[in-house]
Amino acid sequence: MDLSVxxxxxxxxVATTVNATDHIVGANKGWxxxxxxxxxxxxxxxxxxxYISFRYKKTEYNVFLVNETGYDNCxxxxxxxxxxxxxxxxxxxxxxRYYFICGTGGCLNGMKVSVVVHPLPTPPMSAIVPRHSSEKxxxxxxxxxxxxxxxxxxxxxxxxxxxxxxx
Ligand SMILES: *[C@@H]1O[C@H](CO)[C@@H](O)[C@H](O)[C@H]1NC(C)=O
Ligand SMILES: *[C@@H]1O[C@H](CO)[C@@H](O)[C@H](O)[C@H]1NC(C)=O
Ligand SMILES: *[C@@H]1O[C@H](CO)[C@@H](O)[C@H](O)[C@H]1NC(C)=O
Ligand SMILES: *[C@@H]1O[C@H](CO)[C@@H](O)[C@H](O)[C@H]1NC(C)=O
Ligand SMILES: *[C@@H]1O[C@H](CO)[C@@H](O)[C@H](O)[C@H]1NC(C)=O
Ligand SMILES: *[C@@H]1O[C@H](CO)[C@@H](O)[C@H](O)[C@H]1NC(C)=O
Numbered sequence: 002m003d004l005s006v007x008x009x010x011x012x013x014x015v016a017t018t019v020n021a022t023d024h025i026v027g028a029n030k031g032w033x034x035x036x037x038x039x040x041x042x043x044x045x046x047x048x049x050x051x052y053i054s055f056r057y058k059k060t061e062y063n064v065f066l067v068n069e070t071g072y073d074n075c076x077x078x079x080x081x082x083x084x085x086x087x088x089x090x091x092x093x094x095x096x097x098r099y100y101f102i103c104g105t106g107g108c109l110n111g112m113k114v115s116v117v118v119h120p121l122p123t124p125p126m127s128a129i130v131p132r133h134s135s136e137k138x139x140x141x142x143x144x145x146x147x148x149x150x151x152x153x154x155x156x157x158x159x160x161x162x163x164x165x166x167x168x
Contacts, residue, residue, distance in 0.1 A: 034110035059087030072100035075108035
């Protein structure tokens with residue numbers, strides 16, 4: 002394999018590792034009272050490694066990661082995380098349901114959102130890469146990049162082989 006192929010491979014690997022989606026909560030309406038975020042969430046598909054981002058007035062609102070009880074009751078006791086910058090990017094690391102609420106009272110006016118994070122779609126070439134079943138439960142975001150890299154490697158090897166056969 003020559004250097005230009007290696008370079009292309011590297012580029013492809015970089016391109017596939019940074020393609021996580023940023024889901025902006027409420028789109029252009031942001032994180033504010035009086036919006037049904039269930040409708041917003043139902044219109045999105047979240048994958049492990051994607052970002053969810055909240056944009057709001059930091060003097061009025063914030064973001065708390067809570068469990069189902071916290072979400073249902075608008076309470077932050079035992080919260081699993083909180084963000085206050087006004088423009089928070091939160092990576093959805095695990096394939097599970099996440100619950101976010103506003104901790105300044107906005108939750109009671111609808112500032113709550115629950116999202117289900119799905120495992121990464123299987124890259125087409127991964128059929129030839131053995132997978133371990135433990136990978137599914139952990140679903141580490143880094144695995145995406147690695148799997149993509151493997152897939153790309155196989156694709157390039159395939160192309161190179163075809164090329165040499167044809168020439
Ligand atoms: C938001 O929309 C969902 C889906 O249509 C609905 O079930 C829910 O009751 C709505 N929530 C509020 C607070 O209106
Ligand atoms: C759902 O997504 C489409 C396409 O991105 C957008 O045009 C539409 O406004 C969205 N609907 C809601 C309720 O967010
Ligand atoms: C949450 O609220 C429900 C009623 O809305 C109540 O029955 C339950 O005890 C509350 N849970 C907690 C942990 O406060
Ligand atoms: C949520 O966390 C609170 C506080 O830690 C706890 O009392 C409650 O049982 C938890 N609820 C669920 C559904 O895990
Ligand atoms: C918010 O998170 C920080 C750590 O990031 C923690 O020290 C603090 O107790 C949290 N606040 C609340 C109210 O849970
Ligand atoms: C995901 O992992 C990163 C890095 O460990 C961490 O900063 C972030 O808070 C995590 N996301 C959630 C929702 O816990």
